[in-house]
Amino acid sequence: MDNSPPPCSFRFTLTLFLAFLRLGLTAFGGPAMVAYIRDLATKKYQWLSEDSFKQGVAICQVIPGATAMQVAAYVGLRSGGAFGAIAAYVGFGLPAFLLMVSLAILYQNAHDQATVVAIFHGLQLIIIALVANAALNFGKGTIKNWRDGLFGTAVMLFLVLHGDPFVAILASSLVGIVFYRNEATGPKGVLSTDSVQMLSQLRIPLAITACFLAGMVVLFVNNRQLFDLSLVMAKVDLFAFGGGYGSVPIMFNEVVGKRLWLDGKTFLDGMALGQITPGPIVITATYVGYLLSSLPGALFATIGIFTPSLIILTLAVPFFDRIKRNELFQRGMQGILVSFVGLLLSVTITFIMTVQWGVPQASVAILAFIALRMKVDILWVVLAGAIISILLF
Template sequence: MRPALLLIFIRFLKLGLTAFGGPAMVPYIRAMAVDREKWLDGQNFRLGMSVTQIIPGATAMQVAAYVGLRARGGPGALAAYVGFSMPAFLLMVGLTVLYFSAQELAPVMAAFRGLQLVIVALISHAAFNFAQRYLDSLPARLLACLAGVWLGLRGNPILALVVVCTLAVFVFREEQGDGPRTTAPIDTRPIRFAGLLLACLIAFVAVLHFIDPTLSSLGLLMIKIDCFAFGGGYVSVPLMFHEVVEVHGWMSEARLMDGIALGQVTPGPIVMTGAFVGYALAGFMGALVAAVTVFSPSLIILCAATPFADRLTHSPIARRVLKGSLVSLVGLMAAIAVRFAISVEWGMLEILIALAAFIALRKKVDIIWVVLAGAVVSAVVL
């Protein structure tokens, strides 16, 4: 028996309330969907894991949508997606409202100065982890350096992604596809649902243009960020930094770092920082537009790609492109860490806080506790 859409929504709403750590939520999704609810079997779940790694989007969000898609088709994917992301959105909006209303208070400002230090440590830690995992050859290291230097020279990170992924097709020939094979006929219903979602997204942006061109510009920007977020939510950080700070000038580096910090104390993917950007630009409507548009493209791509999941996971080219995106991410993250570090005012206390945060992250202390501790300590000593 197929589960009710409301049940899918509630199950993922509960998971979304504790969705800290991004991909770390995947085992919990599996335990709920495969072991307890039996909405799909282990083989199909593994296939979904493979395809969500190849396409853009935040991994945990994509896995949630995949489970909903297998359980109840396109509407199930949408129910899972909305349920899983709603707690993060509501909490982000609430914290953002408090941020803008209380930012003149000295302890609040001190706390956010400390959080900026934690963000430098967090981005450095993420870049270090990705480097250890994906820079396994000299060509990989050179391509990562190429992406990092390009962003350091204020180049477009999307161009860096495209160039590195193209070169990866020819450089990483050892990358081969894998995953379970299937002879089942292609189910076109998810593809049709993806087409419906795409039409709705286009209409949504068109209506926004007539209401307020700023909102449509915001929506188009978030769509672009999501379309190139291969390798998970962290890819959105350099993309968002380039577009929001350098291209449009909507906020300073320091303020974007504050938004990223708020994204770390809320459940859900780091790309929810887009809601912070949207609120700063146009209040609650801006936050809603940003949240809708920064997640919609990856959901559309997932629905369209799932019928071809076995072909994608067996495609050597798809695997090489994924490897290229992950390699470029290392360079982009390292460059962003440097840019953020330059924007911070350093003293002995600042160095100690950043170093303590970095060491705690390397020791695998949960991100949420590092962020909260950094805020509290900074509010007292800075």
């Protein structure tokens, strides 16, 4: 595969932006949107071959960040270079950002009204079912034997006892290197590349990184609150392996547990809003940012939650063939992925402890979980939960 970025024009960049903007308006279902991106990129516009698209999906599944957002950026990068990647990324995420800001404004002004309180009480139960379902789905694809189960359980207990998720993830990568040393995780190889070619391929990620760091310096000098908010969201994004849901336990720990910016109920309400907007669950960062610092907070929290994973994508694309064959990388990634089962289980337990339970609450949560296991679309589960909540609570 040719790894050099293609030539780009303003007209083509605009085409990418508008195509992904239209797709982003209906981007419900999270990772399920990858199939629609494939149709757009390989069939409607024929920007990429089927093989190139499949390789992009493989890359996006092993790096941090929301999978569908990363795949959109990959299509833009492969077809339109750096500006193409940014255009596709922004276009795909913009509808979710604008809708979440609107919902955050409504929430801030109406969250204490009786009907709204009832709706969000029910939606918190739906979120518990969603996270539990995500943990089960993630575990089915990741936990392969009793050792994996023991590893994931240890991570869960560490976090339930108020351990730091960042420590858990870093430790899991190191433990994974030792833990899986006798297991074949994929084809082996070594990391090697021509230094001149490497420098050429680093131009795009270095340019984006320089812009991001320059912006962070400006924030540090002029507005320390926005700097802290952006930095926290960037940290969350850097460690959000396993798709958008991988960010949930980390963001919850930072926003609710460590910094006390929001209480658990308010954070759960934000996650509920994130499920009725198009785009990934990490758009909850926009909601957090708005509640803390109005529109500037929403903007900079969103930039923080999406930029690091975009940089990692632009770094990973040229070197993926070499990196994925490195045995240490494979073992470390396996440790991280198993740890995320524990992360999701721990945040499920934390969310359960946040809610006041009774028979109606348990019934709603169980029915939502059953519906999700039966593959009912998330949007319909959330909307049904809102209607039932008005009647019950």
